[in-house]
Amino acid sequence: MNKSVSVSYYAILREQRGLGTEEVPTMAVTASDLYEELRARHGFTLPASRVRVAVNDDFQPWGVAVEDGDRIAFLPPVAGG
């Protein structure tokens, strides 16, 4: 089934994508599928093992199902403080 999700990128991912948020039509089943799809399309340097995913403003495991209308954020390794 075709879905549309809102995808946000932060830090190095935002720069490599060239924008912060976009609507993405996708057939990805899991967040992991979606990241690999977008990584191939935009040439992200970070492997999924070093990125975390948030869905609707909370952390989720990579295996979480992608639902139509989700707000999905890809988070590079953090470095606050």
Place this chain on the structure above:
Amino acid sequence: MNKSVSVSYYAILREQRGLGTEEVPTMAVTASDLYEELRARHGFTLPASRVRVAVNDDFQPWGVAVEDGDRIAFLPPVAGG
């Protein structure tokens, strides 16, 4: 030999003596002798094992010789902070 020293008391010792500093003529050889002499005279509750002595503004061991003109301070267990 008779000597005269300046003796200062702090905290509970000051209260038990009823004053902060006094001139004391003494024949005491060591600071320890002097404390025992004054303890007997003024009824200090603290044994020497729980008091420290300073001579001329620095800590000294109890065996330090008492010299004429020394400034001697008796220091109860500290409790700063």
Place this chain on the structure above:
Amino acid sequence: MEFRVTGQKIDPAQLILAIGDTRVGACVTFEGRVRRQNEGRSVLSLDYEAFKPLAEKEGQRILEEARQKFGVLDAVCVHRTGSLKLGDLAVWIAITAEHRGAAFDACRYVIDEAKARVPIWKKEHYGDGSTEWINCATRGPGVSGPGPAG
């Protein structure tokens, strides 16, 4: 207890007034400031970027953990976003407790966990004109990635 992400200058003198009552015997604060050198490179300025809703949510969880683990009375953390120059305050934490042990341990816990878990990122601008997103390198020492150095 509040974990706040802000684009405004942090003013500890103002913030600390809001903290504490007469149960408090100890207050430990931590300031993280922008310093002029990092791992041997000369730093000119920093940009901080945050995923604000999740940063504040995860930060709040950390403060709550600190309260439960160490029995502290209050815990506040404010983290900057935006462009910071040398000497600027990037993060400020204050912990109050009856006794100092809990306040020290909780303050250390909050900054360590915040650095590891809160979605905030830091880009350093160096004296040689280059920039780097900290922790995001995919080559070089310490990174297990596809680079030739392994």
Place this chain on the structure above:
Amino acid sequence: MEFRVTGQKIDPAQLILAIGDTRVGACVTFEGRVRRQNEGRSVLSLDYEAFKPLAEKEGQRILEEARQKFGVLDAVCVHRTGSLKLGDLAVWIAITAEHRGAAFDACRYVIDEAKARVPIWKKEHYGDGSTEWINCATRGPGVSGPGPAG
């Protein structure tokens, strides 16, 4: 580096301005405040008394030890004397360092050593009208003295 004993109110907001340059990445502060309860007794106020010349000398030695042990950049401690009421600041310590680990460890070291070594005394005034010089009891629990409790 300065260890100061003062009869005046301590003003951290003012003091912290004097500390630090752009080498500093971390500043940890400790505030010791007068709290309303100590070991189950209701406290109304405190008197602090110091043997000032030796307190400042011994305090300075502690700051120097902290600098050498932990490699911190600066260390300041101010301790009150006189009559303090609930909520008043009794002692303030600030440590700056490049990294947070050194700043936390040094700050903890300074307060622990100051409490154990600096000739400053504290008299508590209780709700029931009684008073006590802390650590100076010669009878009762925890004291090895001539008292009947041993």
